[in-house]
Amino acid sequence: MGLRERKKQRTRDALVDAALDLFLTRGYEATTVEQIAAEVDVSSRTFFRYFASKEDAALSLTAEEQEMFLAELVTRPESESPFTALSQSMRAMLGILRELDEAETGRIVKARRLIHSTPSLLAGGMRLVRENERRLVAEVARRMGVPPDDLQPQFVVSLFVGIGLLCLDGPTEDLGDMARRYEDLLTLAERSLRPGWDLPVRPGTAGVVPPPR
Amino acid sequence: MGLRERKKQRTRDALVDAALDLFLTRGYEATTVEQIAAEVDVSSRTFFRYFASKEDAALSLTAEEQEMFLAELVTRPESESPFTALSQSMRAMLGILRELDEAETGRIVKARRLIHSTPSLLAGGMRLVRENERRLVAEVARRMGVPPDDLQPQFVVSLFVGIGLLCLDGPTEDLGDMARRYEDLLTLAERSLRPGWDLPVRPGTAGVVPPPR
DNA sequence: TGTCATCTGTCATTGACTGACACTAAATTG
């Protein structure tokens, strides 16, 4: 990787760090883009070359997590039922997050604390999640062998995303808290749902029908 | 009601109408607050005395619907299970919407088309819904006789809100479309969920335990 | 009619965000 790209990455990280720190101390709205840029010795115009908006800087880590989640999902074996595949993807992503270097996990926890304490950012985070929902539905529909505008895959994904949001909503001191809350919610879901609820009503041309478990 | 209040109501309605029309023809971002205000022969400062933001004007009708829904919920008998009470409140609200005068239903349909075709407004609408989620959880938790930070009422509400969002997400030409989509989703939910899933795991001090249905 | 509270317009200001252009430094090529 060339010098140019390394420099860019360093600037970007510095901007995220500066943004998170300022947001957490002075508050999100009270912090101006100019202040963030000044902290990194960069013009505010440059800030907007890295991030589409002030909000984008605060949510960039969450957006990356979303991408990781989606990447996990497409690696899940076709033998898993849709909801199982979604759950396992989430577990895998949480696992990966825990294995990052300290600087990165620090950022993630900071970002999470910030989002949780700033209503407009919480809303923005949910917007991110919902934007991914479309892609999730497409993948789940494919697995189920039904068209993406079928209600069933939409329902499955909506239910799962709801759990994810509840997970995000709760108090989160560290990644362990989050993982624990997530497992509690999965248990609750299992108690509430009929076995096989996420299998296609009219089994389509999808892969192997999973065992009844 | 005095002349003053009537005048105010007229200005407000005119602003909403002008906003919806301009948003739908020129596009949401392409329309400035000044243009909306000019259409009603009012200064843009006045616009912001009626609406907290440009987005607020586009979402004011949706916000009113939310309030109506919540008002319905608190009138549902305690004998209904939480999810049944939520579903019935939604049906009641949709019923009320259909009985409004033509001017009002026209606005509602316009607003819905606009929101559906403008990503940032769709996000804003979901933010509105999510903000209400807290109040819904409080009411459902009360009915279940558990504290509001219990996971179960949160799960029940999250599931219901998810259905509401799916309903909002789909193509909506008129209020009938929406009602039909909503019923389809409820059927799907019933097929997926275990009977009694929304009853408190540890029955608390809540009202009468509903019949098994 | 006269006072009072409320609504409104005007003006000034802040801050997010964008486009245009020039300048610098890295990357690439002969």
Added chain:
DNA sequence: CAATTTAGTGTCAGTCAATGACAGATGACA
């Protein structure tokens, strides 16, 4: 190792949403 292309950055000017302050207008009410 130059020469040239390419990408990243700073500066400047400008738009638009949103807010505070003050003054004038207008319905409410004694």
